[in-house]
Amino acid sequence: GESVGLHLPTLSVQEGDNSIINCAYSNSASDYFIWYKQESGKGPQFIIDIRSNMDKRQGQRVTVLLNKTVKHLSLQIAATQPGDSAVYFCAPLDGNQFYFGTGTSLTVIP
Amino acid sequence: DTAVSQTPKYLVTQMGNDKSIKCEQNLGHDTMYWYKQDSKKFLKIMFSYNNKELIINETVPNRFSPKSPDKAHLNLHINSLELGDSAVYFCASSPLVAGGPSYEQYFGPGTRLTVT
Numbered sequence: 001g002e003s004v005g006l007h008l009p010t011l012s013v014q015e016g017d018n019s020i021i022n023c024a025y026s027n028s029a030s031d032y033f034i035w036y037k038q039e040s041g042k043g044p045q046f047i048i049d050i051r052s053n054m055d056k057r058q059g060q061r062v063t064v065l066l067n068k069t070v071k072h073l074s075l076q077i078a079a080t081q082p083g084d085s086a087v088y089f090c091a092p093l094d095g096n097q098f099y100f101g102t103g104t105s106l107t108v109i110p
Numbered sequence: 111d112t113a114v115s116q117t118p119k120y121l122v123t124q125m126g127n128d129k130s131i132k133c134e135q136n137l138g139h140d141t142m143y144w145y146k147q148d149s150k151k152f153l154k155i156m157f158s159y160n161n162k163e164l165i166i167n168e169t170v171p172n173r174f175s176p177k178s179p180d181k182a183h184l185n186l187h188i189n190s191l192e193l194g195d196s197a198v199y200f201c202a203s204s205p206l207v208a209g210g211p212s213y214e215q216y217f218g219p220g221t222r223l224t225v226t
Contacts, residue, residue: 032213034213034214038151041219041220042219042220043114043200043202043217043218043219043220044153044200044215044217045217046214046215046216049213049214087151089153093213096158096165096166097155097158097166097168098155098213098215099154099155100145100152100153100154100155101152101153102150102151102152102153103151103153105151
């Protein structure tokens with residue numbers, strides 16, 4: 001069945017702080033997840049992905065954590081910068097397509 | 111050079127009209143997609159084409175018809191436009207890897223469609 005990344009709609013953080021964006025998914029069979037960043041007026045852009053055989057993956061300033069038991073992912077952004085202001089989507093893979101949902105809008109306060 | 115391009119960027123039209131949105135990718139990818147994003151930022155797949163063949167067709171009114179003249183282009187034609195069609199439409203592409211399309215999709219800049 002459809003597995004939509006469910007987010008809290010908004011998050012505000014102070015510049016320099018760490019951000020944590022949370023996502024819940026519904027289909028326990030989902031075994032691959034991608035995080036996308038969508039800046040205002042632009043299309044989504046790939047940030048990082050994680051497979052279900054991992055519980056943590058790190059990129060540049062970003063870390064994704066996966067908890068399959070409770071069907072939850074988080075994206076952590078270290079030392080948040082103004083350029084991180086965007087809508088973030090977690091997209092679980094369900095069958096042969098990704099379900100994006102609504103995303104979380106991150107606002108960085110200078 | 112733009113990897114995935116869409117035209118037009120903005121489209122304002124009246125109910126009942128027919129319009130097309132064009133998409134081109136110069137990445138050499140085999141798979142292309144159309145997504146719709148509503149005013150609440152909800153992003154949902156509409157169609158997917160692999161090397162000019164339709165492989166995903168979500169529950170979309172048949173007023174929407176994708177057309178892929180070659181694997182670098184995927185156009186979206188919409189008949190009898192309705193107010194609810196107002197949204198941002200994104201084209202995306204992904205390469206083929208062993209086992210199927212790569213999971214990383216490259217999105218275009220979007221076309222903002224406003225139906226009045």
